[in-house]
Amino acid sequence: MHLTFLHDPRGECVTVIRRADGAEFTLSSYSRKHRVPHDLAHAVTERELGMPDGIFGCIAAGVVFESMQQTAGKKRHDAKVRSARVLKAPNSIGISEAITSVIHEAVEKDRVTPYARIREMWGVTQPDPCPYPDADLDRATETLRELSHRWQANSDPLVFPWPKRLQAAGAGR
Template identity: 60%
Template sequence: MHLTFEHDPRGESRTLIRRADGAEFELTSYSRKHAVPHDLVHAVVERELGIPDGIYGCIAAGAVFSSMTQTGGKKRRDAKVRSARILEVARGIGISETLVGVFFWAYERGRAPQAEVRKAWGVSNPGACPYGDERITRTADVLGEVGATWQASAEPLVFPWPTNLLASDGQSSVRRARGRTGRVARA
C-alpha cells in the first residue's frame, strides 16, 4: 500500500491511498488545529508499533471506512462484505485510537509518552503493555521527524507502508476449518 499525505488549501489534510489491489482512495482529515494531521499520527504509531489491525492495516487488507472516497481502480464486487468481515475481527482500531491520542498529546506538548502509553494500555487492555520504553521512544522520535517534515514543507509527504502489516481478512481460520468438501467442519 502506498500512502501520500497532502496539505489541503483549507488548512486540513488529505491522504491518498493506493492499495496493492489497485484501488485508490482519498481520506480527508479534520485536524486543522493540530500541528500534525491525526491520520498521519495513526500511520506513524501503527507502523512503528506494528499494529496490523489498526486503521491502515485494515485499509491495506481491504476495509473501506465511510470517510474514504474511491478515486480510482476497480471496485470489488464484494467490497462491502469484505470490509465488514475485516472490521469485525479487527481489535487494533481501538488500541490504535487510544495510543494515537497519547502520542498526539505528547507531541503537541513536547513530553515523553512512555508512562502515559503504559497507563492508557492498562485502562482498556489486560496484562502489561507490550511496548517497551525503547520502542515507545523510537515511535515518538519518528513522529517528531515526520511532524517536522510535515510542518516545514507544503509538499506531499510520502509514507511507506509495510507489505506485511495488514489485518486479517477474517477468512484464514475459516479456510483452515474447511474439509475436503469445502464446507466448514463442525465439531
C-alpha cells in the same frame, strides 16, 4: 500499500491511499487545530509499533471507512462484505486510537515520550501488560516528531510507505 499525505488548501490534510489491489482512495483529515495531522500520527504509531490491525492495517486488508472516497482502480464487488469481515475479526483499532492520541499530544506539546500514560491507556482496554518496550515508544514519538517538522516546513507531499506485513487478518479471499 502506499500513503501520501497532502496539504489541503483549507488547512487540513488529505491522505491518498494506494492499496496493493490497485484501488486508490482519499481520506480527509479533520485536524486543523493540530500541527501534525492525526491520520499521520495513526500511520506512524501503527507502523512503528507493528500494529497489523490498526486503522491502516485494516485499510490494507480491504476495509473502506465512510470517510474514504475511491478515486481510482476497480471497485470490488464485495467491498462492503470484505470491510465487515475484517472489522468483525479481533483488531486493535481502539487501542491504536488511544495510544496514537497520547503520542500525538506529546509531539504537539513538545514533550518526551509519555511511557506511563501509554501504559495506562493500554490498561484501560487490555487486560495484559503493554507489549511495547520504551525503545519502540520512543521510536514512534521521535518519528512522528521528525515528520511533524517536515510537514510544517514545506507544502510538499509526505510519502509514507506501508509495510506489507502490517495487514489485518479476516480479509479472506
